[in-house]
Amino acid sequence: MIKVGIMGVGTVGTSVAQILKDNAEIISARAGVDISVKSGVVKNLNKDRGLDISLSDNVDDILNDEEIDIVVELMGGVDEPFEVVKRALKNGKAVVTANKALLAYHRYELQEIAGTIAFEYEASVAGGIPIINALRDGLSANHIESIMGIMNGTCNYMMTKMTEEGVAYDAILKEAQELGYAEADPTFDVGGYDAAHKLLILASIAYGLDAKPEDILIEGIENVSQDDITFAKEFGYAIKLLGIAKKDANEVELRVHACLISKDEMIAKIDGVMNGISVVGDKVGETLYYGPGAGGDATASAVVANIIDIARSGKSTPMLGFDKPMEGKLTLKATDDINSKYYLRINVSDRAGVLAKITKVFEDNNISVETMLQRPSSTNSANLLISTHIALEKDIQNMIKEIEELEFVNSTPVMIRIV
Structure with a gap:
């Protein structure tokens, strides 16, 4: 017994x-x-x-x-x-x-x-998804190339409702709290911290990394608006809060944030409170794990x-999957060195010359624009909705600071990374 x-x-x-x-x-x-x-x-x-x-x-x-x-x-x-x-x-x-x-x-x-x-x-x-055993045991013959997943059902529920029903962020957050999906203080979920904790556990099994939450990029969904969702739909994207681990040579990038992801990706089709995690191994290829993430x-x-x-x-297999330290130890990639495509929403005064000055700032920071839309925001202002080609995180962050200081920019630009 x-x-x-x-x-x-x-x-x-x-x-x-x-x-x-x-x-x-x-x-x-x-x-x-x-x-x-x-x-x-x-x-x-x-x-x-x-x-x-x-x-x-x-x-x-x-x-x-x-x-x-x-x-x-x-x-x-x-x-x-x-x-x-x-x-x-x-x-x-x-x-x-x-x-x-x-x-x-x-x-x-x-x-x-x-x-x-x-x-x-x-x-x-x-x-209830057996992702730990899948990584630690079922995929133990593989080098793990990447992990990407929806790891927080609260955020996924909110983004699904915002996308399908056009509900505003504040309204759907209140509904999620009433349904018991979100706490009275929802920061842990909507701020990305819950998903980050889970990503760090998976990264230890996959890569042997001893990173803490303070060491990685963590953002939430608080700034996502219907303008962003409209842009995403128009260009074939869905917006999801994703945890991402990706190996690049001897470095691993770890990040949690809202993403624009192609609607054709399996992860993009996971809606409601469900979780889904994609794992790519060098020998097995992509495997996908889907199911209830809480309850x-x-x-x-x-x-x-x-x-x-x-x-x-009666005894444990290696708790984190390794009987001995990994040879050629992997290290955590600096956040500034992450490469991605980016989407930006910039609210500006609606007057002549604004667009030229904005594009000049992009050029000065080595960032190439892929698409650009302008949408009225109010009588005297407009939202510029812009996607970029692949750029460095540090260049994007520097550019955002410069744009925010322009006198015709009305608020801090909103940025969402594109997977």
């Missing part, structure tokens, strides 16, 4: 306990041993969770319980879970977590502490799958 303790019996934790109970027979057959939840830790003991397990508000009741074999960490946050997981591992208990923020900051420390003790985290990226049952499904894996083997 394998006994489990759950740290954080909220939506996902309750679902984990329920799945282990409801599907006990098939889980036992697949694991080769019976598995049950012995106890859980919660913040509020007065809340009824409808479970017949022992509940406590003290983590020691699980960490010091010699009968508990596997600790499932679903607390959220970084600092407290880090201490709890460290103690669990040092007490010889296997760990399963869905905590992407914890892993974004402490995955290499935890790998060292875990050693051969099982530590699994499939549910930390893309909910109690979907996330719990991945957690329980990890519990079954541990019950089968």
